[in-house]
Amino acid sequence: MITLKKLTKVYGNGPGALTVLDNLDIEVAPGEILAVTGPSGAGKSTLAQCIGLLERPTSGQVIVNGEDLASLPERRLRVARRRIGTIFQSASLLSRSTAAQNVALPLQYLGVTPAETKARVAELLERVGLAHRADHYPFELSGGQRQRVGIARALALRPSVLLSDEATSGLDPETTLSMVALLRQLRDDLDLAVVFVTHEMDTVLHVADTAARLEDGRIVEQGRLVDLVTDHDSVLGRALQPRPAAAAPAPGSTPWALSYDSRAVPADWLQRVSAELGEPLALLAASIQSIDGTSTGTATVGLRAPAHQAAAAFARQGLHAVPVRTAGPDPVSTAVPRATEELQWA
Numbered sequence: 001m002i003t004l005k006k007l008t009k010v011y012g013n014g015p016g017a018l019t020v021l022d023n024l025d026i027e028v029a030p031g032e033i034l035a036v037t038g039p040s041g042a043g044k045s046t047l048a049q050c051i052g053l054l055e056r057p058t059s060g061q062v063i064v065n066g067e068d069l070a071s072l073p074e075r076r077l078r079v080a081r082r083r084i085g086t087i088f089q090s091a092s093l094l095s096r097s098t099a100a101q102n103v104a105l106p107l108q109y110l111g112v113t114p115a116e117t118k119a120r121v122a123e124l125l126e127r128v129g130l131a132h133r134a135d136h137y138p139f140e141l142s143g144g145q146r147q148r149v150g151i152a153r154a155l156a157l158r159p160s161v162l163l164s165d166e167a168t169s170g171l172d173p174e175t176t177l178s179m180v181a182l183l184r185q186l187r188d189d190l191d192l193a194v195v196f197v198t199h200e201m202d203t204v205l206h207v208a209d210t211a212a213r214l215e216d217g218r219i220v221e222q223g224r225l226v227d228l229v230t231d232h233d234s235v236l237g238r239a240l241q242p243r244p245a246a247a248a249p250a251p252g253s254t255p256w257a258l259s260y261d262s263r264a265v266p267a268d269w270l271q272r273v274s275a276e277l278g279e280p281l282a283l284l285a286a287s288i289q290s291i292d293g294t295s296t297g298t299a300t301v302g303l304r305a306p307a308h309q310a311a312a313a314f315a316r317q318g319l320h321a322v323p324v325r326t327a328g329p330d331p332v333s334t335a336v337p338r339a340t341e342e343l344q345w346a
């Protein structure tokens, strides 16, 4: 369990002082992965460093398993830090040490016996699926494998919190997905509270249980993924579920942008709306995904019915519907009105 209370970080002082984290309140339960996202310079890495106490917060608390780490003197902090494992963008392995030797480092540093270290390293490499690469050097490993060694090393001291700062950035989509699957497995097996910093929305959707959006050092949105994605006013929710480009509607019909979740909308909404309006609906675009057992989707449909009738029929099925304004002669280029520029953080 990790709790941040009024966490504030100011770099410098006097007129040049820069408040990078401003009064953050965050809680991550055991078995929960919180994705922290936001534009470059928002303070994500600073947040990760303050949680890991690599940077001292200027004020506020970093409470791990009931103890406020931010208030500890340096000597006790070194011990307390073992409760927090960290993985970075580049796994930062020692290049002249094998995978096994890299994972063994934190254990040797603590004076764990060679026999115990050997057994623990074997168990950790097995857990991250790299038992067969124990004696390989970092240059003999793929980027994804190096990250797995980094994860094994981060877990060596049995932390209860895992911090990851852009650990999947720069990996190809397939490797990212396998890292994400590993992290979710570890979260379940070890009941870890995970803080996962990333600017990749796709990865957030795959890895996280909850997400927070940081902007200028403040949390502007946070919540469960499923709630964010189904909240029509959520900037983060829209970024997480981008709407696919729609095909052109038939002449004389109006495109409508719909969104829905399976808790409120029957699975056969398309047929129901069509039956009520007495006309077929043309499906111009659709995307659907399952989060926490709830299906959430967006669709663009084209139909001829007058706007007030269509709006009423959509509303009756629990659909959120907005007619798409067709600006200009090219209907294909008329995107659903949304602030795309604010969603492009990558």
Ligand SMILES: Nc1ncnc2c1ncn2[C@@H]1O[C@H](COP(=O)(O)OP(=O)(O)OP(=O)(O)O)[C@@H](O)[C@H]1O
Binding pocket: 011, 012, 018, 020, 038, 039, 040, 041, 042, 043, 044, 045, 046, 047, 199
């Ligand atoms: N040691 C430091 N001294 C002074 N300012 C710093 C320091 N570290 C970071 N900053 C400033 O704090 C702000 C937040 O930086 P941070 O690295 O946390 O952003 P970020 O959200 O991780 O960005 P990115 O997505 O680019 O990694 C930036 O304005 C940065 O210049």
Ligand SMILES: [Mg+2]
Binding pocket: 044, 045, 046
């Ligand atoms: Mg960063």
